[in-house]
Ligand SMILES: Nc1nc2c(c(=O)[nH]1)N[C@H]1C(S)=C(S)[C@@H](COP(=O)(O)O)O[C@H]1N2
């Protein structure tokens with residue numbers, strides 16, 4: 001029998017210092033909204049998700065087709081470059097591995113693009129190997145528009161600006177092509193454990 005009570009381990013998990021990257025604090029139950037522009041509202045019958053660019057086979061899914069793809073639950077700690085982190089967030093969606101399964105990528109980079117014009121760039125290796133998802137569910141509910149609904153990218157091992165809200169697709173590229181915040185001086189990769197906040201970090 002363990003002398004550590006369930007309540008104690010539960011609290012310990014919540015505040016475990018090992019889960020907060022350097023310079024981050026735990027936002028607790030808050031879930032701040034950070035959007036560079038207005039929240040787009042696209043009707044489901046106008047929504048699609050495409051994989052294009054340097055691929056042997058481009059792909060497109062309507063909303064209904066996307067909803068029928070194999071789904072998985074994701075529990076992850078998320079980290080915003082403005083210094084808040086949120087531990088144990090619960091999502092559900094489609095693994096980017098599933099979306100890229102049949103395209104045969106030709107380049108080593110992706111640009112995620114969103115309704116409203118937001119973009120963010122990532123090495124292909126950061127969105128494959130079970131590290132990134134297109135999620136449409138948060139905490140068991142349809143993802144709210146302000147947090148990126150109907151669907152957003154979720155790349156929890158990188159700063160949250162890489163998790164493009166209102167995402168509509170991925171473009172495979174040969175070269176690294178800086179996205180919205182990266183063009184304004186944020187880091188190309190954004191690893192919170194390495195504090196890659198700004199270009200040059
Ligand atoms: N389309 C789009 N995606 C975006 C942003 C944005 O302005 N537009 N902001 C990014 C930033 S800087 C952060 S910290 C997170 C914030 O997600 P949240 O509003 O759900 O907390 O979304 C990221 N994805």
Ligand SMILES: [Mo]
Pocket residue numbers: 034080081082160161
């Ligand atoms: Mo952010």
